[in-house]
Amino acid sequence: xxxxxxxxxxxxxRTGQVAVLAALALVATACNAKRVSRIDPNAVTDLSGKWxxxxxRLVANALIEQSLTAAWQRRYMTAHGGKNPTVMIGAFRxxxxxxxxxxxxxxxxERAFINxxxxxVVASKEERDEIRAERTDQQQNAAADSRARQAxxxxxxxxxxxxxxxxxxxxxxxxxxxxxxxxTLIDLESNQKVWVGNHRIKKxxxxxxxxxx
Amino acid sequence: xxPRSRTSVxxxxxxxxxxxxxxxxxxxxxxxxxxxxxxxxxTDSLVAAAAARGEADRARLExxxxxxxxxxxxxxxxxxxxxxxxxxxxxxxNSAQVMAATRTTPEAWTVRVAGPATIMTPRTLSRTxxxxxxxxxxxxxxxxxxxxxxxxxxxxxxVVATAADTGITARxxxxxDRLQKEGDDFLSAGDRALALDRYDRALLxxxxxxxxxxxxxxxxxxxxxPVEALMRYQRFLQQLELQRIxxxxxxxxxxTEAVVRAQQRIVILRQETEAAxxxxxxxxxxxxxxxxxx
Numbered sequence: 001x002x003x004x005x006x007x008x009x010x011x012x013x014r015t016g017q018v019a020v021l022a023a024l025a026l027v028a029t030a031c032n033a034k035r036v037s038r039i040d041p042n043a044v045t046d047l048s049g050k051w052x053x054x055x056x057r058l059v060a061n062a063l064i065e066q067s068l069t070a071a072w073q074r075r076y077m078t079a080h081g082g083k084n085p086t087v088m089i090g091a092f093r094x095x096x097x098x099x100x101x102x103x104x105x106x107x108x109x110e111r112a113f114i115n116x117x118x119x120x121v122v123a124s125k126e127e128r129d130e131i132r133a134e135r136t137d138q139q140q141n142a143a144a145d146s147r148a149r150q151a152x153x154x155x156x157x158x159x160x161x162x163x164x165x166x167x168x169x170x171x172x173x174x175x176x177x178x179x180x181x182x183x184t185l186i187d188l189e190s191n192q193k194v195w196v197g198n199h200r201i202k203k204x205x206x207x208x209x210x211x212x213x
Numbered sequence: 214x215x216p217r218s219r220t221s222v223x224x225x226x227x228x229x230x231x232x233x234x235x236x237x238x239x240x241x242x243x244x245x246x247x248x249x250x251x252x253x254x255x256t257d258s259l260v261a262a263a264a265a266r267g268e269a270d271r272a273r274l275e276x277x278x279x280x281x282x283x284x285x286x287x288x289x290x291x292x293x294x295x296x297x298x299x300x301x302x303x304x305x306x307n308s309a310q311v312m313a314a315t316r317t318t319p320e321a322w323t324v325r326v327a328g329p330a331t332i333m334t335p336r337t338l339s340r341t342x343x344x345x346x347x348x349x350x351x352x353x354x355x356x357x358x359x360x361x362x363x364x365x366x367x368x369x370x371x372v373v374a375t376a377a378d379t380g381i382t383a384r385x386x387x388x389x390d391r392l393q394k395e396g397d398d399f400l401s402a403g404d405r406a407l408a409l410d411r412y413d414r415a416l417l418x419x420x421x422x423x424x425x426x427x428x429x430x431x432x433x434x435x436x437x438x439p440v441e442a443l444m445r446y447q448r449f450l451q452q453l454e455l456q457r458i459x460x461x462x463x464x465x466x467x468x469t470e471a472v473v474r475a476q477q478r479i480v481i482l483r484q485e486t487e488a489a490x491x492x493x494x495x496x497x498x499x500x501x502x503x504x505x506x507x
Contacts, residue, residue, distance in 0.1 A: 044251040057253040064256045068263040074270065079340040081316040082274035112260045118267035174240060192339055204241055 049177060049205035051100045059181045060108030062199035067109070072185060072194040073118050076157065086120040087113060087185070088156035096166030096179065105181075109160070122156050158185045158194065175205040277318045285313035301345040302352065304376065306359045308333065311352050315342040329356050341365065346384075368392060389419035396428075405436055423452035 039045070044054045067073075076085040089110055092102040113119040123131055135148045142148075162183035169176045178200070185195040282297075289297055289310060296303040302314045311333065312318060321342050325332045331354040335341035341348045347364040354360060363370045368391035373379055378387070396411030412429045416422065430445030 040252065042252045042255065044247055044249055044253060046249055054247075054253055061254060061256045065259055068259065073267070075337055076340050077267075077270060077274065078320045079317065079335070079337060079342055081278045081318055081321070082271045083316075084271075108256075112256060116260045116263040116267060118263055171240070176241070187339065190339070194339065204243065204245070206241075 046203075049175065049203055051096075051098050051179065053104070055179065055201055056101070056104040057108070058201060059199045060105035060112075063105065063109050063181075063183050063197050064112040066197035067183075067185070067195060068112065068116055068118065070195050070197075072158075075194075077118075084118060084120045085157045086122055086154055087158045087160055088122050089124050090159040090161045092161065092183075093163040095163050097168070098166060100164055102164065106160075109183075120154065122154050128153075156188055159188055160185050173207040175207075177203045177205065179203075274318055274320075278313075278316060281309050281318065282313045285310040299345050302349065302359065302362055303379065304359050304362075304373070307357050308354060311354075311359060315344050315349060317342045330354065331357075347371075366391075368395065385418040389415040389422065389425075392418070393422075393425060400432070405432060408432065409436070421452070423449055423456065426452060 041053070042057070046052065046054070073085055077083065089106050092106055094100045094102055110121050113121050135150060138147050139150065160183060162181065165180050165182075167178040167180075169178075179202075180198065180200050182196070182198045184193050184197075186193050285297055285307075286294065288307060293303060293306055293310060296306070297310060297314050300314055300316065302311055306314065308324070308331065312322070315321075321336055322333045323336050325334070333352040333354070335349065341350065343349060347366065350363045350365040350370055352359055352362040361372060361374045363372045366388060368388055371384065371387050371391075377383055392411045392415035396408040396415065399405075399408035399411060409429065409432050412425060412432065416425055416429065419425070426445060426449040430442050430449055433442035433445055
Protein backbone atom coordinates (compact mmCIF):
# COMPACT_ATOMS: atom_id res chain seq x y z
CA UNK A 1 0.00 0.00 0.00
CA UNK A 2 1.46 3.34 -1.01
CA UNK A 3 1.72 6.21 1.38
CA UNK A 4 0.05 8.59 -1.04
CA UNK A 5 -3.01 6.47 -1.31
CA UNK A 6 -3.58 5.95 2.41
CA UNK A 7 -6.29 7.65 4.43
CA UNK A 8 -3.71 8.96 6.90
CA UNK A 9 -1.82 10.68 4.09
CA UNK A 10 -4.86 12.38 2.79
CA UNK A 11 -5.60 13.60 6.28
CA UNK A 12 -2.20 15.23 7.02
CA UNK A 13 -1.77 16.82 3.63
CA ARG A 14 1.36 17.68 1.60
CA THR A 15 3.15 19.70 4.33
CA GLY A 16 2.76 16.86 6.72
CA GLN A 17 4.31 14.45 4.25
CA VAL A 18 7.36 16.64 3.90
CA ALA A 19 7.74 16.96 7.67
CA VAL A 20 7.56 13.19 8.16
CA LEU A 21 10.15 12.56 5.47
CA ALA A 22 12.46 15.18 6.99
CA ALA A 23 12.09 13.60 10.43
CA LEU A 24 12.87 10.14 9.02
CA ALA A 25 15.96 11.49 7.24
CA LEU A 26 17.10 13.16 10.45
CA VAL A 27 16.71 9.95 12.45
CA ALA A 28 18.60 8.01 9.81
CA THR A 29 21.43 10.56 9.85
CA ALA A 30 21.57 10.63 13.64
CA CYS A 31 21.98 6.87 13.76
CA ASN A 32 24.92 7.15 11.42
CA ALA A 33 26.82 9.87 13.41
CA LYS A 34 29.43 7.58 15.00
CA ARG A 35 31.25 4.65 13.47
CA VAL A 36 34.09 2.87 15.21
CA SER A 37 36.33 0.32 13.60
CA ARG A 38 39.71 -1.26 14.28
CA ILE A 39 42.36 -0.46 11.72
CA ASP A 40 45.94 -1.48 11.18
CA PRO A 41 48.18 0.38 13.69
CA ASN A 42 50.79 0.70 10.96
CA ALA A 43 48.38 2.54 8.67
CA VAL A 44 49.07 6.16 7.92
CA THR A 45 46.03 8.21 8.91
CA ASP A 46 46.64 11.92 8.55
CA LEU A 47 43.64 14.00 9.54
CA SER A 48 44.70 17.43 10.73
CA GLY A 49 48.29 17.44 9.57
CA LYS A 50 49.62 17.67 13.12
CA TRP A 51 52.03 15.23 14.76
CA UNK A 52 50.47 11.77 14.95
CA UNK A 53 51.21 8.10 15.51
CA UNK A 54 52.66 7.62 12.03
CA UNK A 55 55.25 10.32 12.69
CA UNK A 56 56.15 8.75 16.01
CA ARG A 57 56.62 5.37 14.38
CA LEU A 58 58.67 6.79 11.54
CA VAL A 59 60.98 8.48 14.04
CA ALA A 60 61.30 5.32 16.12
CA ASN A 61 62.09 3.23 13.04
CA ALA A 62 64.74 5.65 11.84
CA LEU A 63 66.44 5.92 15.22
CA ILE A 64 66.34 2.17 15.77
CA GLU A 65 67.92 1.50 12.40
CA GLN A 66 70.57 4.19 12.80
CA SER A 67 71.54 3.22 16.33
CA LEU A 68 71.65 -0.54 15.81
CA THR A 69 73.71 -0.34 12.65
CA ALA A 70 76.21 2.25 13.94
CA ALA A 71 79.66 1.32 15.20
CA TRP A 72 79.43 2.56 18.79
CA GLN A 73 78.01 -0.65 20.24
CA ARG A 74 80.54 -2.85 18.48
CA ARG A 75 83.42 -0.63 19.56
CA TYR A 76 82.36 -0.88 23.16
CA MET A 77 81.92 -4.63 22.94
CA THR A 78 85.34 -5.08 21.38
CA ALA A 79 87.06 -2.96 24.00
CA HIS A 80 85.33 -4.89 26.78
CA GLY A 81 85.69 -8.46 25.62
CA GLY A 82 82.10 -8.95 24.43
CA LYS A 83 80.37 -7.01 27.20
CA ASN A 84 77.26 -5.03 26.19
CA PRO A 85 77.12 -1.29 26.76
CA THR A 86 74.52 -0.08 29.24
CA VAL A 87 72.32 2.81 28.20
CA MET A 88 69.94 5.03 30.11
CA ILE A 89 67.20 6.90 28.28
CA GLY A 90 67.59 10.47 29.41
CA ALA A 91 65.70 13.63 28.64
CA PHE A 92 64.07 14.08 25.24
CA ARG A 93 62.85 17.65 25.02
CA UNK A 94 59.95 18.81 22.94
CA UNK A 95 60.97 22.21 21.61
CA UNK A 96 58.17 22.42 19.07
CA UNK A 97 54.94 24.34 19.49
CA UNK A 98 52.86 21.19 19.36
CA UNK A 99 52.07 18.79 22.12
CA UNK A 100 54.20 15.80 21.18
CA UNK A 101 54.24 12.69 23.37
CA UNK A 102 57.93 11.85 23.36
CA UNK A 103 57.75 8.48 25.06
CA UNK A 104 55.89 6.83 22.20
CA UNK A 105 59.10 6.66 20.20
CA UNK A 106 61.64 6.52 23.06
CA UNK A 107 59.84 3.42 24.35
CA UNK A 108 60.06 1.88 20.88
CA UNK A 109 63.78 2.60 20.87
CA GLU A 110 64.19 1.14 24.35
CA ARG A 111 62.32 -2.00 23.31
CA ALA A 112 64.52 -2.40 20.23
CA PHE A 113 67.68 -2.02 22.33
CA ILE A 114 66.58 -4.70 24.76
CA ASN A 115 65.18 -7.10 22.16
CA UNK A 116 68.29 -6.81 20.02
CA UNK A 117 70.35 -8.16 22.94
CA UNK A 118 73.11 -5.76 21.99
CA UNK A 119 72.42 -3.03 24.50
CA UNK A 120 71.50 -3.19 28.18
CA VAL A 121 69.02 -0.57 29.31
CA VAL A 122 68.73 0.66 32.89
CA ALA A 123 65.82 2.47 34.47
CA SER A 124 65.58 6.18 33.91
CA LYS A 125 65.75 8.75 36.67
CA GLU A 126 62.00 8.85 37.23
CA GLU A 127 61.67 5.07 37.25
CA ARG A 128 64.57 4.66 39.65
CA ASP A 129 62.91 6.61 42.45
CA GLU A 130 60.04 4.16 42.68
CA ILE A 131 62.34 1.15 42.46
CA ARG A 132 64.64 2.47 45.18
CA ALA A 133 61.70 3.16 47.44
CA GLU A 134 60.54 -0.41 46.98
CA ARG A 135 64.03 -1.77 47.66
CA THR A 136 64.34 0.29 50.80
CA ASP A 137 60.98 -1.03 51.92
CA GLN A 138 62.15 -4.59 51.31
CA GLN A 139 65.09 -4.13 53.67
CA GLN A 140 62.59 -3.63 56.46
CA ASN A 141 59.75 -5.94 55.49
CA ALA A 142 60.88 -8.69 53.12
CA ALA A 143 62.28 -12.07 54.14
CA ALA A 144 66.07 -12.15 54.07
CA ASP A 145 66.30 -14.69 51.25
CA SER A 146 63.97 -12.70 49.02
CA ARG A 147 65.36 -9.26 49.76
CA ALA A 148 66.82 -7.24 46.87
CA ARG A 149 70.29 -6.07 47.82
CA GLN A 150 71.13 -2.41 48.12
CA ALA A 151 73.86 -0.69 46.11
CA UNK A 152 73.89 -3.34 43.39
CA UNK A 153 72.49 -1.20 40.60
CA UNK A 154 74.09 -1.36 37.18
CA UNK A 155 75.57 1.96 36.19
CA UNK A 156 74.93 3.26 32.71
CA UNK A 157 77.83 3.81 30.33
CA UNK A 158 75.85 6.05 28.03
CA UNK A 159 72.86 8.33 28.24
CA UNK A 160 70.49 8.95 25.34
CA UNK A 161 69.32 12.52 25.02
CA UNK A 162 67.48 14.35 22.30
CA UNK A 163 64.96 16.91 21.21
CA UNK A 164 62.14 17.54 18.79
CA UNK A 165 61.98 20.82 16.94
CA UNK A 166 59.53 22.05 14.37
CA UNK A 167 59.29 24.82 11.79
CA UNK A 168 56.00 25.93 10.26
CA UNK A 169 55.48 27.90 7.10
CA UNK A 170 52.07 28.78 5.69
CA UNK A 171 50.55 30.91 2.98
CA UNK A 172 46.83 31.00 2.26
CA UNK A 173 45.50 27.50 2.32
CA UNK A 174 48.85 25.79 2.18
CA UNK A 175 51.06 24.90 5.09
CA UNK A 176 54.41 23.20 5.51
CA UNK A 177 55.29 21.61 8.84
CA UNK A 178 58.84 20.44 9.32
CA UNK A 179 59.95 18.32 12.27
CA UNK A 180 63.52 17.50 13.15
CA UNK A 181 64.22 14.88 15.78
CA UNK A 182 67.78 14.59 17.02
CA UNK A 183 69.08 11.91 19.35
CA THR A 184 72.54 11.78 20.88
CA LEU A 185 74.27 9.06 22.83
CA ILE A 186 76.77 10.51 25.29
CA ASP A 187 79.50 8.72 27.22
CA LEU A 188 78.69 9.38 30.88
CA GLU A 189 82.33 9.41 31.92
CA SER A 190 83.96 11.43 29.19
CA ASN A 191 80.99 13.44 27.84
CA GLN A 192 81.96 12.23 24.38
CA LYS A 193 79.13 11.95 21.88
CA VAL A 194 79.49 8.47 20.47
CA TRP A 195 76.46 8.44 18.22
CA VAL A 196 74.12 11.04 16.78
CA GLY A 197 70.96 10.07 14.96
CA ASN A 198 68.26 12.16 13.46
CA HIS A 199 65.07 11.99 11.47
CA ARG A 200 63.28 14.69 9.54
CA ILE A 201 59.65 14.84 8.54
CA LYS A 202 58.23 17.41 6.17
CA LYS A 203 54.48 17.63 5.78
CA UNK A 204 52.50 19.53 3.21
CA UNK A 205 48.99 20.42 4.32
CA UNK A 206 46.61 21.83 1.74
CA UNK A 207 43.09 22.94 2.59
CA UNK A 208 40.76 22.94 -0.39
CA UNK A 209 38.02 25.58 -0.35
CA UNK A 210 35.24 23.46 -1.78
CA UNK A 211 36.25 20.16 -0.44
CA UNK A 212 36.99 18.90 -3.89
CA UNK A 213 39.66 16.34 -4.53
CA UNK B 214 18.85 38.50 -25.08
CA UNK B 215 16.70 40.12 -22.41
CA PRO B 216 18.35 42.12 -19.64
CA ARG B 217 17.25 39.46 -17.17
CA SER B 218 18.90 36.65 -19.05
CA ARG B 219 22.04 38.81 -19.52
CA THR B 220 22.29 39.25 -15.76
CA SER B 221 21.90 35.50 -15.31
CA VAL B 222 24.72 34.83 -17.76
CA UNK B 223 26.97 37.32 -15.95
CA UNK B 224 26.23 35.70 -12.61
CA UNK B 225 27.01 32.28 -14.03
CA UNK B 226 30.34 33.48 -15.44
CA UNK B 227 31.24 35.12 -12.15
CA UNK B 228 30.42 31.97 -10.20
CA UNK B 229 32.50 29.87 -12.59
CA UNK B 230 35.44 32.26 -12.19
CA UNK B 231 35.12 32.12 -8.41
CA UNK B 232 35.02 28.34 -8.52
CA UNK B 233 38.04 28.26 -10.79
CA UNK B 234 39.93 30.62 -8.50
CA UNK B 235 39.07 28.48 -5.50
CA UNK B 236 40.48 25.43 -7.17
CA UNK B 237 43.72 26.96 -8.37
CA UNK B 238 46.58 24.50 -8.16
CA UNK B 239 48.88 24.56 -5.14
CA UNK B 240 52.18 26.41 -5.14
CA UNK B 241 54.11 23.43 -3.78
CA UNK B 242 54.41 20.71 -6.38
CA UNK B 243 56.22 17.83 -4.72
CA UNK B 244 55.30 14.22 -5.13
CA UNK B 245 54.14 12.87 -1.76
CA UNK B 246 56.25 10.03 -0.38
CA UNK B 247 53.64 8.82 2.03
CA UNK B 248 49.88 9.34 1.94
CA UNK B 249 46.87 8.12 3.87
CA UNK B 250 46.44 4.34 3.91
CA UNK B 251 50.13 3.72 3.32
CA UNK B 252 51.86 1.51 5.89
CA UNK B 253 54.73 2.40 8.19
CA UNK B 254 57.38 -0.31 8.01
CA UNK B 255 57.92 -2.62 10.94
CA THR B 256 61.41 -2.80 12.47
CA ASP B 257 61.07 -6.23 14.07
CA SER B 258 63.11 -7.89 11.34
CA LEU B 259 65.82 -5.26 11.68
CA VAL B 260 66.00 -5.79 15.43
CA ALA B 261 66.09 -9.56 14.96
CA ALA B 262 68.94 -9.22 12.43
CA ALA B 263 70.86 -6.97 14.83
CA ALA B 264 70.31 -9.47 17.61
CA ALA B 265 71.63 -12.33 15.49
CA ARG B 266 74.63 -10.32 14.38
CA GLY B 267 75.39 -9.18 17.93
CA GLU B 268 75.08 -12.69 19.28
CA ALA B 269 77.53 -14.00 16.70
CA ASP B 270 80.00 -11.22 17.50
CA ARG B 271 79.69 -11.81 21.20
CA ALA B 272 80.13 -15.56 20.88
CA ARG B 273 83.27 -15.01 18.79
CA LEU B 274 84.71 -12.48 21.26
CA GLU B 275 83.89 -14.65 24.25
CA UNK B 276 85.48 -17.69 22.65
CA UNK B 277 88.63 -15.72 21.98
CA UNK B 278 88.61 -14.27 25.49
CA UNK B 279 88.20 -17.72 27.01
CA UNK B 280 91.07 -19.11 24.98
CA UNK B 281 93.26 -16.18 26.04
CA UNK B 282 92.33 -16.76 29.65
CA UNK B 283 93.25 -20.41 29.27
CA UNK B 284 96.67 -19.51 27.84
CA UNK B 285 97.16 -16.87 30.53
CA UNK B 286 96.27 -19.21 33.38
CA UNK B 287 98.48 -21.99 32.05
CA UNK B 288 101.53 -19.71 32.07
CA UNK B 289 100.99 -17.77 35.31
CA UNK B 290 102.71 -18.18 38.66
CA UNK B 291 101.47 -17.34 42.18
CA UNK B 292 101.37 -13.52 42.12
CA UNK B 293 100.39 -13.28 38.48
CA UNK B 294 97.61 -15.84 38.89
CA UNK B 295 96.17 -13.87 41.81
CA UNK B 296 96.37 -10.65 39.77
CA UNK B 297 94.60 -12.39 36.87
CA UNK B 298 91.81 -13.48 39.17
CA UNK B 299 91.52 -9.92 40.49
CA UNK B 300 91.58 -8.57 36.94
CA UNK B 301 94.67 -6.47 37.51
CA UNK B 302 97.73 -5.93 35.34
CA UNK B 303 101.05 -6.44 37.16
CA UNK B 304 104.70 -6.29 36.15
CA UNK B 305 106.02 -9.43 34.53
CA UNK B 306 102.79 -10.51 32.83
CA ASN B 307 102.90 -11.57 29.19
CA SER B 308 100.62 -10.11 26.52
CA ALA B 309 98.02 -12.88 26.82
CA GLN B 310 97.89 -12.31 30.56
CA VAL B 311 97.46 -8.55 30.03
CA MET B 312 94.47 -9.24 27.78
CA ALA B 313 93.09 -11.78 30.22
CA ALA B 314 93.48 -9.36 33.13
CA THR B 315 91.69 -6.61 31.22
CA ARG B 316 89.10 -9.08 29.86
CA THR B 317 89.85 -7.96 26.32
CA THR B 318 90.84 -9.54 23.03
CA PRO B 319 93.53 -8.51 20.52
CA GLU B 320 90.88 -6.42 18.74
CA ALA B 321 90.96 -3.91 21.60
CA TRP B 322 94.70 -3.26 21.22
CA THR B 323 97.20 -1.95 18.75
CA VAL B 324 100.41 -3.91 19.19
CA ARG B 325 103.73 -2.53 17.99
CA VAL B 326 106.85 -4.68 18.14
CA ALA B 327 110.27 -3.03 18.16
CA GLY B 328 112.99 -5.58 18.75
CA PRO B 329 112.69 -7.07 22.21
CA ALA B 330 110.12 -4.44 23.20
CA THR B 331 106.40 -4.70 22.53
CA ILE B 332 104.07 -1.78 23.08
CA MET B 333 100.35 -2.29 23.48
CA THR B 334 98.11 0.75 23.18
CA PRO B 335 94.30 0.88 23.09
CA ARG B 336 92.89 0.74 19.59
CA THR B 337 90.35 3.45 20.35
CA LEU B 338 90.76 6.20 22.88
CA SER B 339 87.06 6.59 23.46
CA ARG B 340 86.71 3.22 25.19
CA THR B 341 90.08 2.09 26.45
CA UNK B 342 90.63 -1.28 28.11
CA UNK B 343 90.64 -1.16 31.88
CA UNK B 344 91.79 -3.39 34.67
CA UNK B 345 90.77 -3.39 38.30
CA UNK B 346 92.75 -0.23 39.05
CA UNK B 347 91.82 1.97 36.14
CA UNK B 348 91.94 2.74 32.46
CA UNK B 349 95.11 1.54 30.76
CA UNK B 350 96.81 3.95 28.37
CA UNK B 351 99.84 1.86 27.48
CA UNK B 352 101.51 -1.43 28.33
CA UNK B 353 105.16 -2.02 27.47
CA UNK B 354 106.63 -5.48 27.43
CA UNK B 355 110.33 -6.21 27.47
CA UNK B 356 111.37 -9.71 26.39
CA UNK B 357 107.79 -10.89 26.68
CA UNK B 358 107.06 -9.55 30.19
CA UNK B 359 105.40 -6.32 31.25
CA UNK B 360 108.11 -3.83 32.21
CA UNK B 361 106.06 -0.62 32.30
CA UNK B 362 102.42 0.27 32.09
CA UNK B 363 100.49 3.49 32.42
CA UNK B 364 97.03 4.38 33.66
CA UNK B 365 95.00 7.29 32.35
CA UNK B 366 94.18 9.20 35.51
CA UNK B 367 92.33 12.44 36.08
CA UNK B 368 95.60 14.33 36.43
CA UNK B 369 97.32 12.67 33.47
CA UNK B 370 99.18 9.43 32.98
CA UNK B 371 100.40 7.41 35.95
CA VAL B 372 103.28 5.16 35.06
CA VAL B 373 104.00 1.94 36.91
CA ALA B 374 107.57 0.77 36.34
CA THR B 375 108.52 -0.79 39.67
CA ALA B 376 106.75 -2.74 42.37
CA ALA B 377 106.90 0.38 44.56
CA ASP B 378 104.65 2.20 42.05
CA THR B 379 101.81 -0.22 42.63
CA GLY B 380 99.34 -0.08 45.49
CA ILE B 381 97.13 2.66 46.85
CA THR B 382 99.88 4.55 48.72
CA ALA B 383 102.08 4.80 45.63
CA ARG B 384 99.12 5.83 43.52
CA UNK B 385 98.11 8.50 46.00
CA UNK B 386 101.66 9.80 46.17
CA UNK B 387 101.85 10.10 42.37
CA UNK B 388 98.46 11.78 42.17
CA UNK B 389 99.41 14.17 45.00
CA ASP B 390 102.59 15.11 43.13
CA ARG B 391 100.57 15.78 39.98
CA LEU B 392 98.10 17.92 41.87
CA GLN B 393 100.92 19.86 43.49
CA LYS B 394 102.44 20.53 40.07
CA GLU B 395 99.08 21.70 38.78
CA GLY B 396 98.79 23.95 41.82
CA ASP B 397 102.24 25.38 41.12
CA ASP B 398 101.20 26.11 37.55
CA PHE B 399 98.07 27.91 38.71
CA LEU B 400 100.10 29.83 41.25
CA SER B 401 102.56 30.95 38.62
CA ALA B 402 99.62 31.99 36.45
CA GLY B 403 98.29 34.07 39.32
CA ASP B 404 95.23 31.99 40.10
CA ARG B 405 95.61 31.51 43.84
CA ALA B 406 92.15 30.05 44.42
CA LEU B 407 92.68 27.20 41.97
CA ALA B 408 96.22 26.67 43.26
CA LEU B 409 94.86 26.34 46.79
CA ASP B 410 92.22 23.90 45.59
CA ARG B 411 94.88 21.64 44.02
CA TYR B 412 97.12 21.84 47.11
CA ASP B 413 94.22 20.94 49.37
CA ARG B 414 93.39 17.94 47.22
CA ALA B 415 97.04 16.88 47.19
CA LEU B 416 97.18 17.14 50.99
CA LEU B 417 94.17 14.86 51.30
CA UNK B 418 96.05 12.22 49.32
CA UNK B 419 99.39 12.77 51.05
CA UNK B 420 98.70 14.29 54.48
CA UNK B 421 102.30 13.91 55.74
CA UNK B 422 103.76 16.35 53.25
CA UNK B 423 104.78 19.16 55.60
CA UNK B 424 106.35 21.14 52.73
CA UNK B 425 102.98 21.29 51.04
CA UNK B 426 101.38 22.25 54.34
CA UNK B 427 103.75 25.20 54.57
CA UNK B 428 102.90 26.19 50.99
CA UNK B 429 99.19 26.15 51.78
CA UNK B 430 99.76 28.20 54.95
CA UNK B 431 101.73 30.84 53.03
CA UNK B 432 99.10 30.97 50.32
CA UNK B 433 96.32 31.45 52.85
CA UNK B 434 98.42 34.13 54.49
CA UNK B 435 98.73 35.90 51.15
CA UNK B 436 95.01 35.64 50.62
CA UNK B 437 94.43 37.43 53.95
CA UNK B 438 92.81 34.44 55.60
CA PRO B 439 94.59 34.63 58.94
CA VAL B 440 92.60 32.07 60.92
CA GLU B 441 93.14 29.33 58.38
CA ALA B 442 96.74 30.39 57.79
CA LEU B 443 97.46 30.23 61.52
CA MET B 444 95.99 26.78 61.74
CA ARG B 445 98.07 25.59 58.77
CA TYR B 446 101.29 27.09 60.15
CA GLN B 447 100.63 25.32 63.44
CA ARG B 448 100.01 22.06 61.65
CA PHE B 449 103.21 22.54 59.69
CA LEU B 450 105.21 23.07 62.90
CA GLN B 451 103.51 20.18 64.58
CA GLN B 452 104.34 17.92 61.66
CA LEU B 453 107.94 19.08 61.76
CA GLU B 454 108.07 18.40 65.50
CA LEU B 455 106.59 14.98 64.97
CA GLN B 456 109.18 14.30 62.30
CA ARG B 457 111.97 15.43 64.65
CA ILE B 458 110.67 13.29 67.48
CA UNK B 459 110.32 10.39 65.15
CA UNK B 460 113.87 10.88 63.87
CA UNK B 461 115.24 11.25 67.40
CA UNK B 462 113.24 8.24 68.51
CA UNK B 463 114.59 6.16 65.69
CA UNK B 464 118.11 7.31 66.42
CA UNK B 465 117.67 6.70 70.12
CA UNK B 466 116.23 3.28 69.45
CA UNK B 467 119.20 2.45 67.30
CA UNK B 468 121.53 3.74 70.03
CA THR B 469 119.71 1.78 72.71
CA GLU B 470 120.02 -1.32 70.61
CA ALA B 471 123.75 -0.68 70.22
CA VAL B 472 124.16 -0.05 73.96
CA VAL B 473 122.31 -3.23 74.88
CA ARG B 474 124.36 -5.23 72.40
CA ALA B 475 127.57 -3.72 73.66
CA GLN B 476 126.65 -4.57 77.25
CA GLN B 477 125.74 -8.11 76.27
CA ARG B 478 129.00 -8.53 74.44
CA ILE B 479 130.95 -7.19 77.40
CA VAL B 480 129.34 -9.72 79.70
CA ILE B 481 129.97 -12.58 77.31
CA LEU B 482 133.52 -11.61 76.61
CA ARG B 483 134.28 -11.24 80.30
CA GLN B 484 132.91 -14.66 81.00
CA GLU B 485 134.96 -16.15 78.18
CA THR B 486 138.17 -14.47 79.28
CA GLU B 487 137.69 -15.47 82.95
CA ALA B 488 137.12 -19.11 82.07
CA ALA B 489 140.17 -19.36 79.80
CA UNK B 490 143.73 -20.07 81.38
CA UNK B 491 146.23 -17.23 81.17
CA UNK B 492 148.34 -17.43 78.03
CA UNK B 493 151.95 -18.47 78.53
CA UNK B 494 153.10 -16.71 75.48
CA UNK B 495 152.32 -13.18 74.42
CA UNK B 496 149.22 -12.94 72.26
CA UNK B 497 149.60 -12.71 68.52
CA UNK B 498 149.39 -9.32 66.87
CA UNK B 499 145.87 -7.90 66.45
CA UNK B 500 144.42 -9.40 69.63
CA UNK B 501 143.89 -7.18 72.69
CA UNK B 502 146.05 -8.02 75.59
CA UNK B 503 144.24 -9.63 78.51
CA UNK B 504 144.57 -7.87 81.80
CA UNK B 505 145.50 -10.46 84.46
CA UNK B 506 143.87 -8.34 87.17
CA UNK B 507 140.49 -8.99 85.60
